Each structure stands twice: as C-alpha cells, then as structure tokens.
Amino acid sequence: MEFLTQIIDTLHENFFDPKKRVFVGYLFSAILISFLWLCIVKKKTLKECFYKIFDKKIFISKSAKADYLMFIINIIILMFLSPILITQLAIATVVFEFLHSQTLLMPIDANLKYVWLMPYFFTISYFVLDDLTKFITHALMHKIPILWEIHKTHHSARALTPLTIFRTHPLEGIIFVLRSALTQGVVIALFFYIYGNNITFITILGANLLSFWFHLLGSNLRHSHIWINYWNWLEKILISPAQHQIHHSIKKEHHNKNFGVTFAIWDYVFGTLCTSKNNEVSKFGITENEHKYEHNIFYLYISPFVGMYEIISKQISTRFKNTNKKTFIIKQ
Amino acid sequence: MYKSTNISKQFTKITFVGSLACTFMFSSIGFVNADGHGVYGPFPITEKSYNGPKKNSVSYGGQIARQLQHNALKKLASKGNPGDPTNAPEKRMLKYLNTKDKSKTLAILDPSPSSSKFPVKQKMIGELSGGANLSGKADKRIQTSWPGNMSGVDVIKFMIKKAGKTKGGVDTRNGMNYPQLISKYTMGAVLYHQACDNYLDEKMTASSKPNNKPYKKGAYYTGKEHSWDEAFGYWGAAAHTMKLTAAQSYNIAKKKDLKAADYNNDGVVDLKTEMTYAHAYYASSYDKTGKTNYLKNVTKAFIDGRKLITSANGNKLSKVQLDKIQDYVQIICGNWEDVIAESVFKYAGSTYKALGKIEKAIETGSGMDSAMSKYLKYWGELKGFAMALQAGPDNKSDTFNRLNRMMGFGPLMPNLSQVVGIDSSGNYIKDQGSSIGYYKLHMLKIQKLMAKEYALKAKVNDATGGMAALLEQVGTKKSAEND
Secondary structure: OHHHHHHHHHHHHHHHOOOOOOOHHHHHHHHHHHHHHHHHHOOOOHHHHHHHHOOHHHHOOHHHHHHHHHHHHHHHHHHHHHHHOOOHHHHHHHHHHHHOOOOOOOOOOOOOOOHHHHHHHHHHHHHHHHHHHHHHHHHHHHHOHHHHHHHHHHHOOOOOOHHHHHOOOHHHHHHHHHHHHHHHHHHHHHHHHHHHHHOOOOEEOOEEHHHHHHHHOOHHHOOOOOOOOOOOOHHHOEOOHHHHHHHOEOOHHHOOOOOOOOEOHHHHHHOOOOOOOOOOOOOEOOOOOOOOOOOOHHHHHHHHHHHHHHHHHHHHHHHHHHHHHHHHHHHO | OHHHHHHHHHHHHHHHHHHHHHHHHHHHHHHHHHHHHOOOOOOOOOOOOOOOOOOOOOOOHHHHHHHHHHHHHHHHHOOOOOOOOOOHHHHHHHHHHHOOOOOOOOEOOOOOOOOOOOOEOOOEHHHOOOOOOOHHHOOOOEOOOOOOOOEHHHHHHHHHHHHHOOHHHEEOOOOEEHHHHHHHHHHHHHHHHHHHHHHOOHHHOOOOOOOOOEOOOOOOOEHHHHHHHHHHHHHOOOOOHHHOOHHHHHHHHOOOOHHHHOOOOOOOEOOOOOOOOHHHHHHHHHHOOOOOOHHHHHHHHHHHHHHHHHHOOOOOOOHHHHHHHHHHHHHHHHHHHHHHHHHHHHHHHHHHHHHHHHHHHHHHOOOHHHHHHHHHHHHHHHHHHHHHHOOOOOOOHHHHHHHHHHHOOOOOOOOOEEEEEEOOOOOEEEEEOOOHHHHHHHHHHHHHHHHHHOOOOOOOOOOOHHHHHHHHHHOOOOOOOOO
16 A cells, blocks of 8 residues: 555656656646647648647557556656665765875865855756756767667657656666766766855746746657657757757757757867758657567566676677687687 | 523523633633643752642752853853963853852852843842852863863863963963853753763662652752752743743844743843753754754653652652653753754864865965954854763764864864863963865764754755755656657
C-alpha cells in the first residue's frame, strides 16, 4: 500500500510540481504556444491546429505507449535505486570542507555594496553551469559507444511527445541523477563558501527563475511533432524545439548535432550546432527501417545490456588477438 | 392541566440548568486537580517517621543556592584585575565556590536583589540554603577536556585563579574568556553532573536512598523524594514551567518578565520556585525556535516522576515503579544531554562565523578588536559546553576525544598559536596551530559530530544549514528523464 502511495506521489509530483518539466502548467503553455504558432505563423484554422496538436497517431502510437510504460516502470526502479546513490548534500559537504583547506578562493565580505545582486548572479550562474554539464553529459552519451548503447533507448522513439523524456534507460537515469547531484553539490558548495548566506535562488512557484521561463516558453515542445523554429541568429544562442527534433532525426547529417538543452552556444563552440534553416526532419529514430521489437518494453530494458556486452567482448577479444600477435612476432 | 404542564416545564428547565452547573462545577474541580499537577510541588509528606508541622515534602533549596553561586561566579569572573596585589577578585570567586552560607553573609549577585523591575524575594545565598557549596559537588574524575590532568574542582579553581589575574576575565594572549569558561563548565561539572551522574543515577537504584526511609535522620522527606527534588533543582526550571511558554521561561531567566515569573502574585520573584536558571534557560532558548520541546519534556518527566514517588506513600518503590522511574530518568537525562549538545553545536557555528570575521580583519587590517572579542566569547562558550557534556554519565570517549582534539585546549589565535598544555607552574604552553581555514573546518566537523551523535533538532547557527536549504530549494532529481 505504501509502495503504491509512493508511486502515486511521484506521479503527482511530476505533474503538479513547477520544478518538473511535465508540470501541467508547462504542458498547457506548450499547447497554447503550439496553437498560436500554427494559427499565426502557419496560418492554419483552429480545427486544423487542434487535429495537428492532438494528433491521435502520435499520442497512441506504439512508440508513445512505450514511453508511458517506461515512465511508470522507471519510477519504481528509481524508487529502489535513489536511496543508494550519493546525494548532492554529501558532495556539497565534501567540496565545502575541501574549500577550507585552500587559500585561492576566499569568502567575500557580507557587507559588500552589491550584495543584493548575489541571488541573481547565483541563479543565473547555476542555470548556465547546469546547462553546460547537461551538454557535456549528453555529448558523452553519444560519443562513447558504451554510453550510446544506453542512450539509444531514448533515441529509439519514433514519435516525440512531452513524455518521451521518460523513455530513458534506468542506467541513464542513474547517470543523470549523478550529474545533477555533482553539479548541484559543487556549484552550491562553491557559491555558499564564497558568498555565505547572501545567496539564494530567485524562484517562481518554487522553481528556479530561469528554469521556470525555459519550461513555460515551451521546453515540452522539444519532444513533440510541432516544428517551431527561431530566427537563425537566435538558434545560435538558444536551442529551439525544431533543433532538438533535428537531434532526434534519422538523417545521417543530423546525427551528433544539437546536444544542448537551453543554450545553443555550447554546440556552437564545440562545432555540433545545426540550425533549423534548410534542415527539415522526415522521421525520428535511429534507423530508417523500424525494428520489430523496438517498442517492446523488455527489449528496451535489455538491449542496452546486450549492446554493452557486445562492445566489451569485442574489445577484449581485439586486445587478446593483439597480445597473441605480439607474442607470436617476438617468438619469431 | 395547563398549570401543571408549566410547572413541569419549569422543573425540566431547572433540572437542565442545574445539571449544567453541576457538570461545570465538577469539571472545574477536575481541572483544578489537573492544574495542580502542572507545578512541581507542593507534594504531601509521606515519610512515616516524621511527625513535625511540615506539609510539603519538596526541598531543593541547596540546589538553587548552587544555581545562584554559579551565577555569581560568572559575574565575578569578569571583574578580574591583574593590578590587584591582594588577589581580591580571586578570593571573592573562591568564596562563592567554597562557602556554605550558614551565616547568611554571601550576597546574591545575579539576579540583582536591588532591582525594581525584577524584584526578588531573597537577598542572601544562605536564605536558600546554609549548607551548599559548589566545590564539594564538582565532578571528581580527571578532566581530559582540559590540560593538566585535573579533577573538576581543580579545573574550576584553576580558571578562577587565571580569571582573577586577567583584565575583565578575558585573556587575549591565550584566548581564554574565563566568565564563559567558568560558567559553562560549572553548569556541566556541578549541575548536570550531580543530577544525571548522581541523584538520578546511583540514587535511583533500589538499594540507595530507599523511599521507606528518611533521606537523612529526622528529615521530613524520603530518600527517593529528596534525591528526585535535588535533581530537579539542578535542572533550574521554575516550578510552574509547564504553565509558561518557552519564550516566557527564557524571559524570566533574562529578568524581563516579572508577571510570568511571579506565579503566586506576591509581587516578588521567589528564587527557589519562580526563577529559570542555567540549563533550563538554554533549553528554553532552543524551544523558542519551535523545533524542540526540551524544557517541557524534562520538566514534565520530573513532575511525573515525583508524583510516582509520592504515590508510593512512604513505602519502598516496587520493581515496576523503579522501572518507570528509569523511564523518566531516560527522558530527563537524554533531553538534558541533547540541550548541552545543542549548545556545543550552536557555539561551534558562532565560532565558525567569528573566525570568518577574524580572517576579514587580518585581510583589511581593521576591526580586529571587535572580531576577537566575539571570537573569544563564542569559543569560551563552545569549550565550556563541550567540557560540560563530558561531565555527564555517558562516557562516549571516542566522541569526546574527537571533540577535544578538534577544538583544542585553546582557540587558534590570529598568529596561529594555540594552547596545547600547562607547565608545572600553571602557565600555558603554546604551539603553532593549523591555518584559520583548517580551524574553521574543525568547527564544521564539530557540528557534524554533534548532529551525528545526538538527536539534535534546533541546530542553531548551522554553518552548512544554508547550503542544505539551497539544495532543498533546487530539489532532488529522482526520476529518469532526458532533457
């Protein structure tokens, strides 16, 4: 019973906590933005807008149904895993204690003239650094073969809905939880050490000010079939929903592009940026042809392990072969 | 017919009103009884050998005398004068440490007997007890928290000697704030030690101070009654504490709330029953935060325990009753220990902050005097409470060793020197300590240690509390989701 209550609580938290991406308010704002975009920019009728946004083919597709199921199963799995994962407080405490043993960074006087600016500086800095670590983690998930096997689960989605964010393998979930804990622990400990009690987050409805606006202005449209793009210059600063849809495109030229979450500047700097101009997406997924079991729930959970096993065994056998070759050459 | 119906109606009305009045009256009587239980005393005489005129068996005047002697010591410790060849400040302090004021010559110094805003009933220590002193009751074990392998009373005497010869009682060279050190350590080495390591410990066993015998020959209270009362006196709560809010108890200790203190409405504060002292004061300070209820937890357990002893009516306590008494002792001494640990936690946080100001003063070259004054005061409180904690019945040697090692025998001074011992002449031996950053880290670790070893809830001045709150604000990511 308690177990069931915990699941219901987590579900409730996801939809009713403004700190969460799929908070009903943000979902509603995404729908509103879609309507406005389709009506005003794309000159569609209201009826056309409605059928486009709530496209039955998308929301009850096999792919979307797998997302919904993974959402629930992952809640249960994480319920057991999260208590054993290192917490951000543990990391923050270690960092905070470490800072006392160095002399490069020193606390700043609480009576500074511009102390009132600190919460803004902190809120913005945290948001930017959090976004940077998300970019780095995401890029690594694509570039490192073993991690890609895990991340493939997310990219196997053929239809994008706001709940596709939960089409995530639990191993990837653990990586994200650790990333989040590490970022929060380090950044908060660092700022707290330097600025003491002068720092606080600027929040709206309990959510970080910038996260709130990021979500309110349609972060849920990143995983959707509504193609909303920005001006080309703006897409070099902020990732548009269309740019993230490009990231999910099966086209080869779109692979390993647009790893950013909020800011496109990281992709711009690291040469992975792809703006939406002349870059229409025809299909989402990994391969052109749909795999028979790609939305099968067991396949989604097991295939990353199989993929990782294959990579590791291949590596071992290659090394083994090389060692034998070397021995053979030496013997000769 | 009409008339009789009317009479019957009237009768019904009268019966109804009468019933209501009776219900109210009886419930009021019930309330009065319950109300009486909310105050520590009076309790009837149950000692069977006593035939005198006394009606109330409660007696803890000696303990209140010691509370007042402790208050006086703290006050006098700040009057140290190195230029006085007669050593008058030290002699005065020793009087309050050693004298049993039978002849009523030892004046009460705090609360001031001459105050018109907070008038008190007694003027002399001897009015409360002529047979109590502090020195005879201090912890007799070797105090590892202080250099020199001294017993409790020797530590107090050592501090008094130093305080008497130090201007204002604060030794800025070695970093010792004696008013704080003497006060907080005495609270532990005498008041807490006597209550939890003596009266509520050995004297609550079946064989010691039995309830079917007087505490001493001719006494009007039994062995258990008086042992319990004495422990209550050391706790330092007003008898009517259960009727007060934490803020009122706190303000009574601060001599700011005469109305709340004066329970019998005679216009003066009876220092025996209407005053808040030492440990009860600190408990009230934490309870004011709304996170704890130490003062009432302890006071209620004292009242309930006393009721139980009284209910034995002068007979030996049964095994069941003794077990129940042990339950109350657990509540009392467990909460009491937590109150002291809360203080160690609080002052480790204050010291941490003060060290930050010292760093700033070193960097800017200004504000050192004020920063040092605060730092030494907080460190004195921290050290005093840490020593007090070690005077209890629990020998948590590992925790205490770590605590002592982290804070040291003296505070780390801005020139990074620190007291590490005492030579044969009683002079401090100093050595180079770590950096201020490391010492700050020790303060954090002391807070962490206290939070780990004790069930702390108030956690005042939590140096990393703000960080935990920030992390709470940003929230934990518990779900597996891509961005």
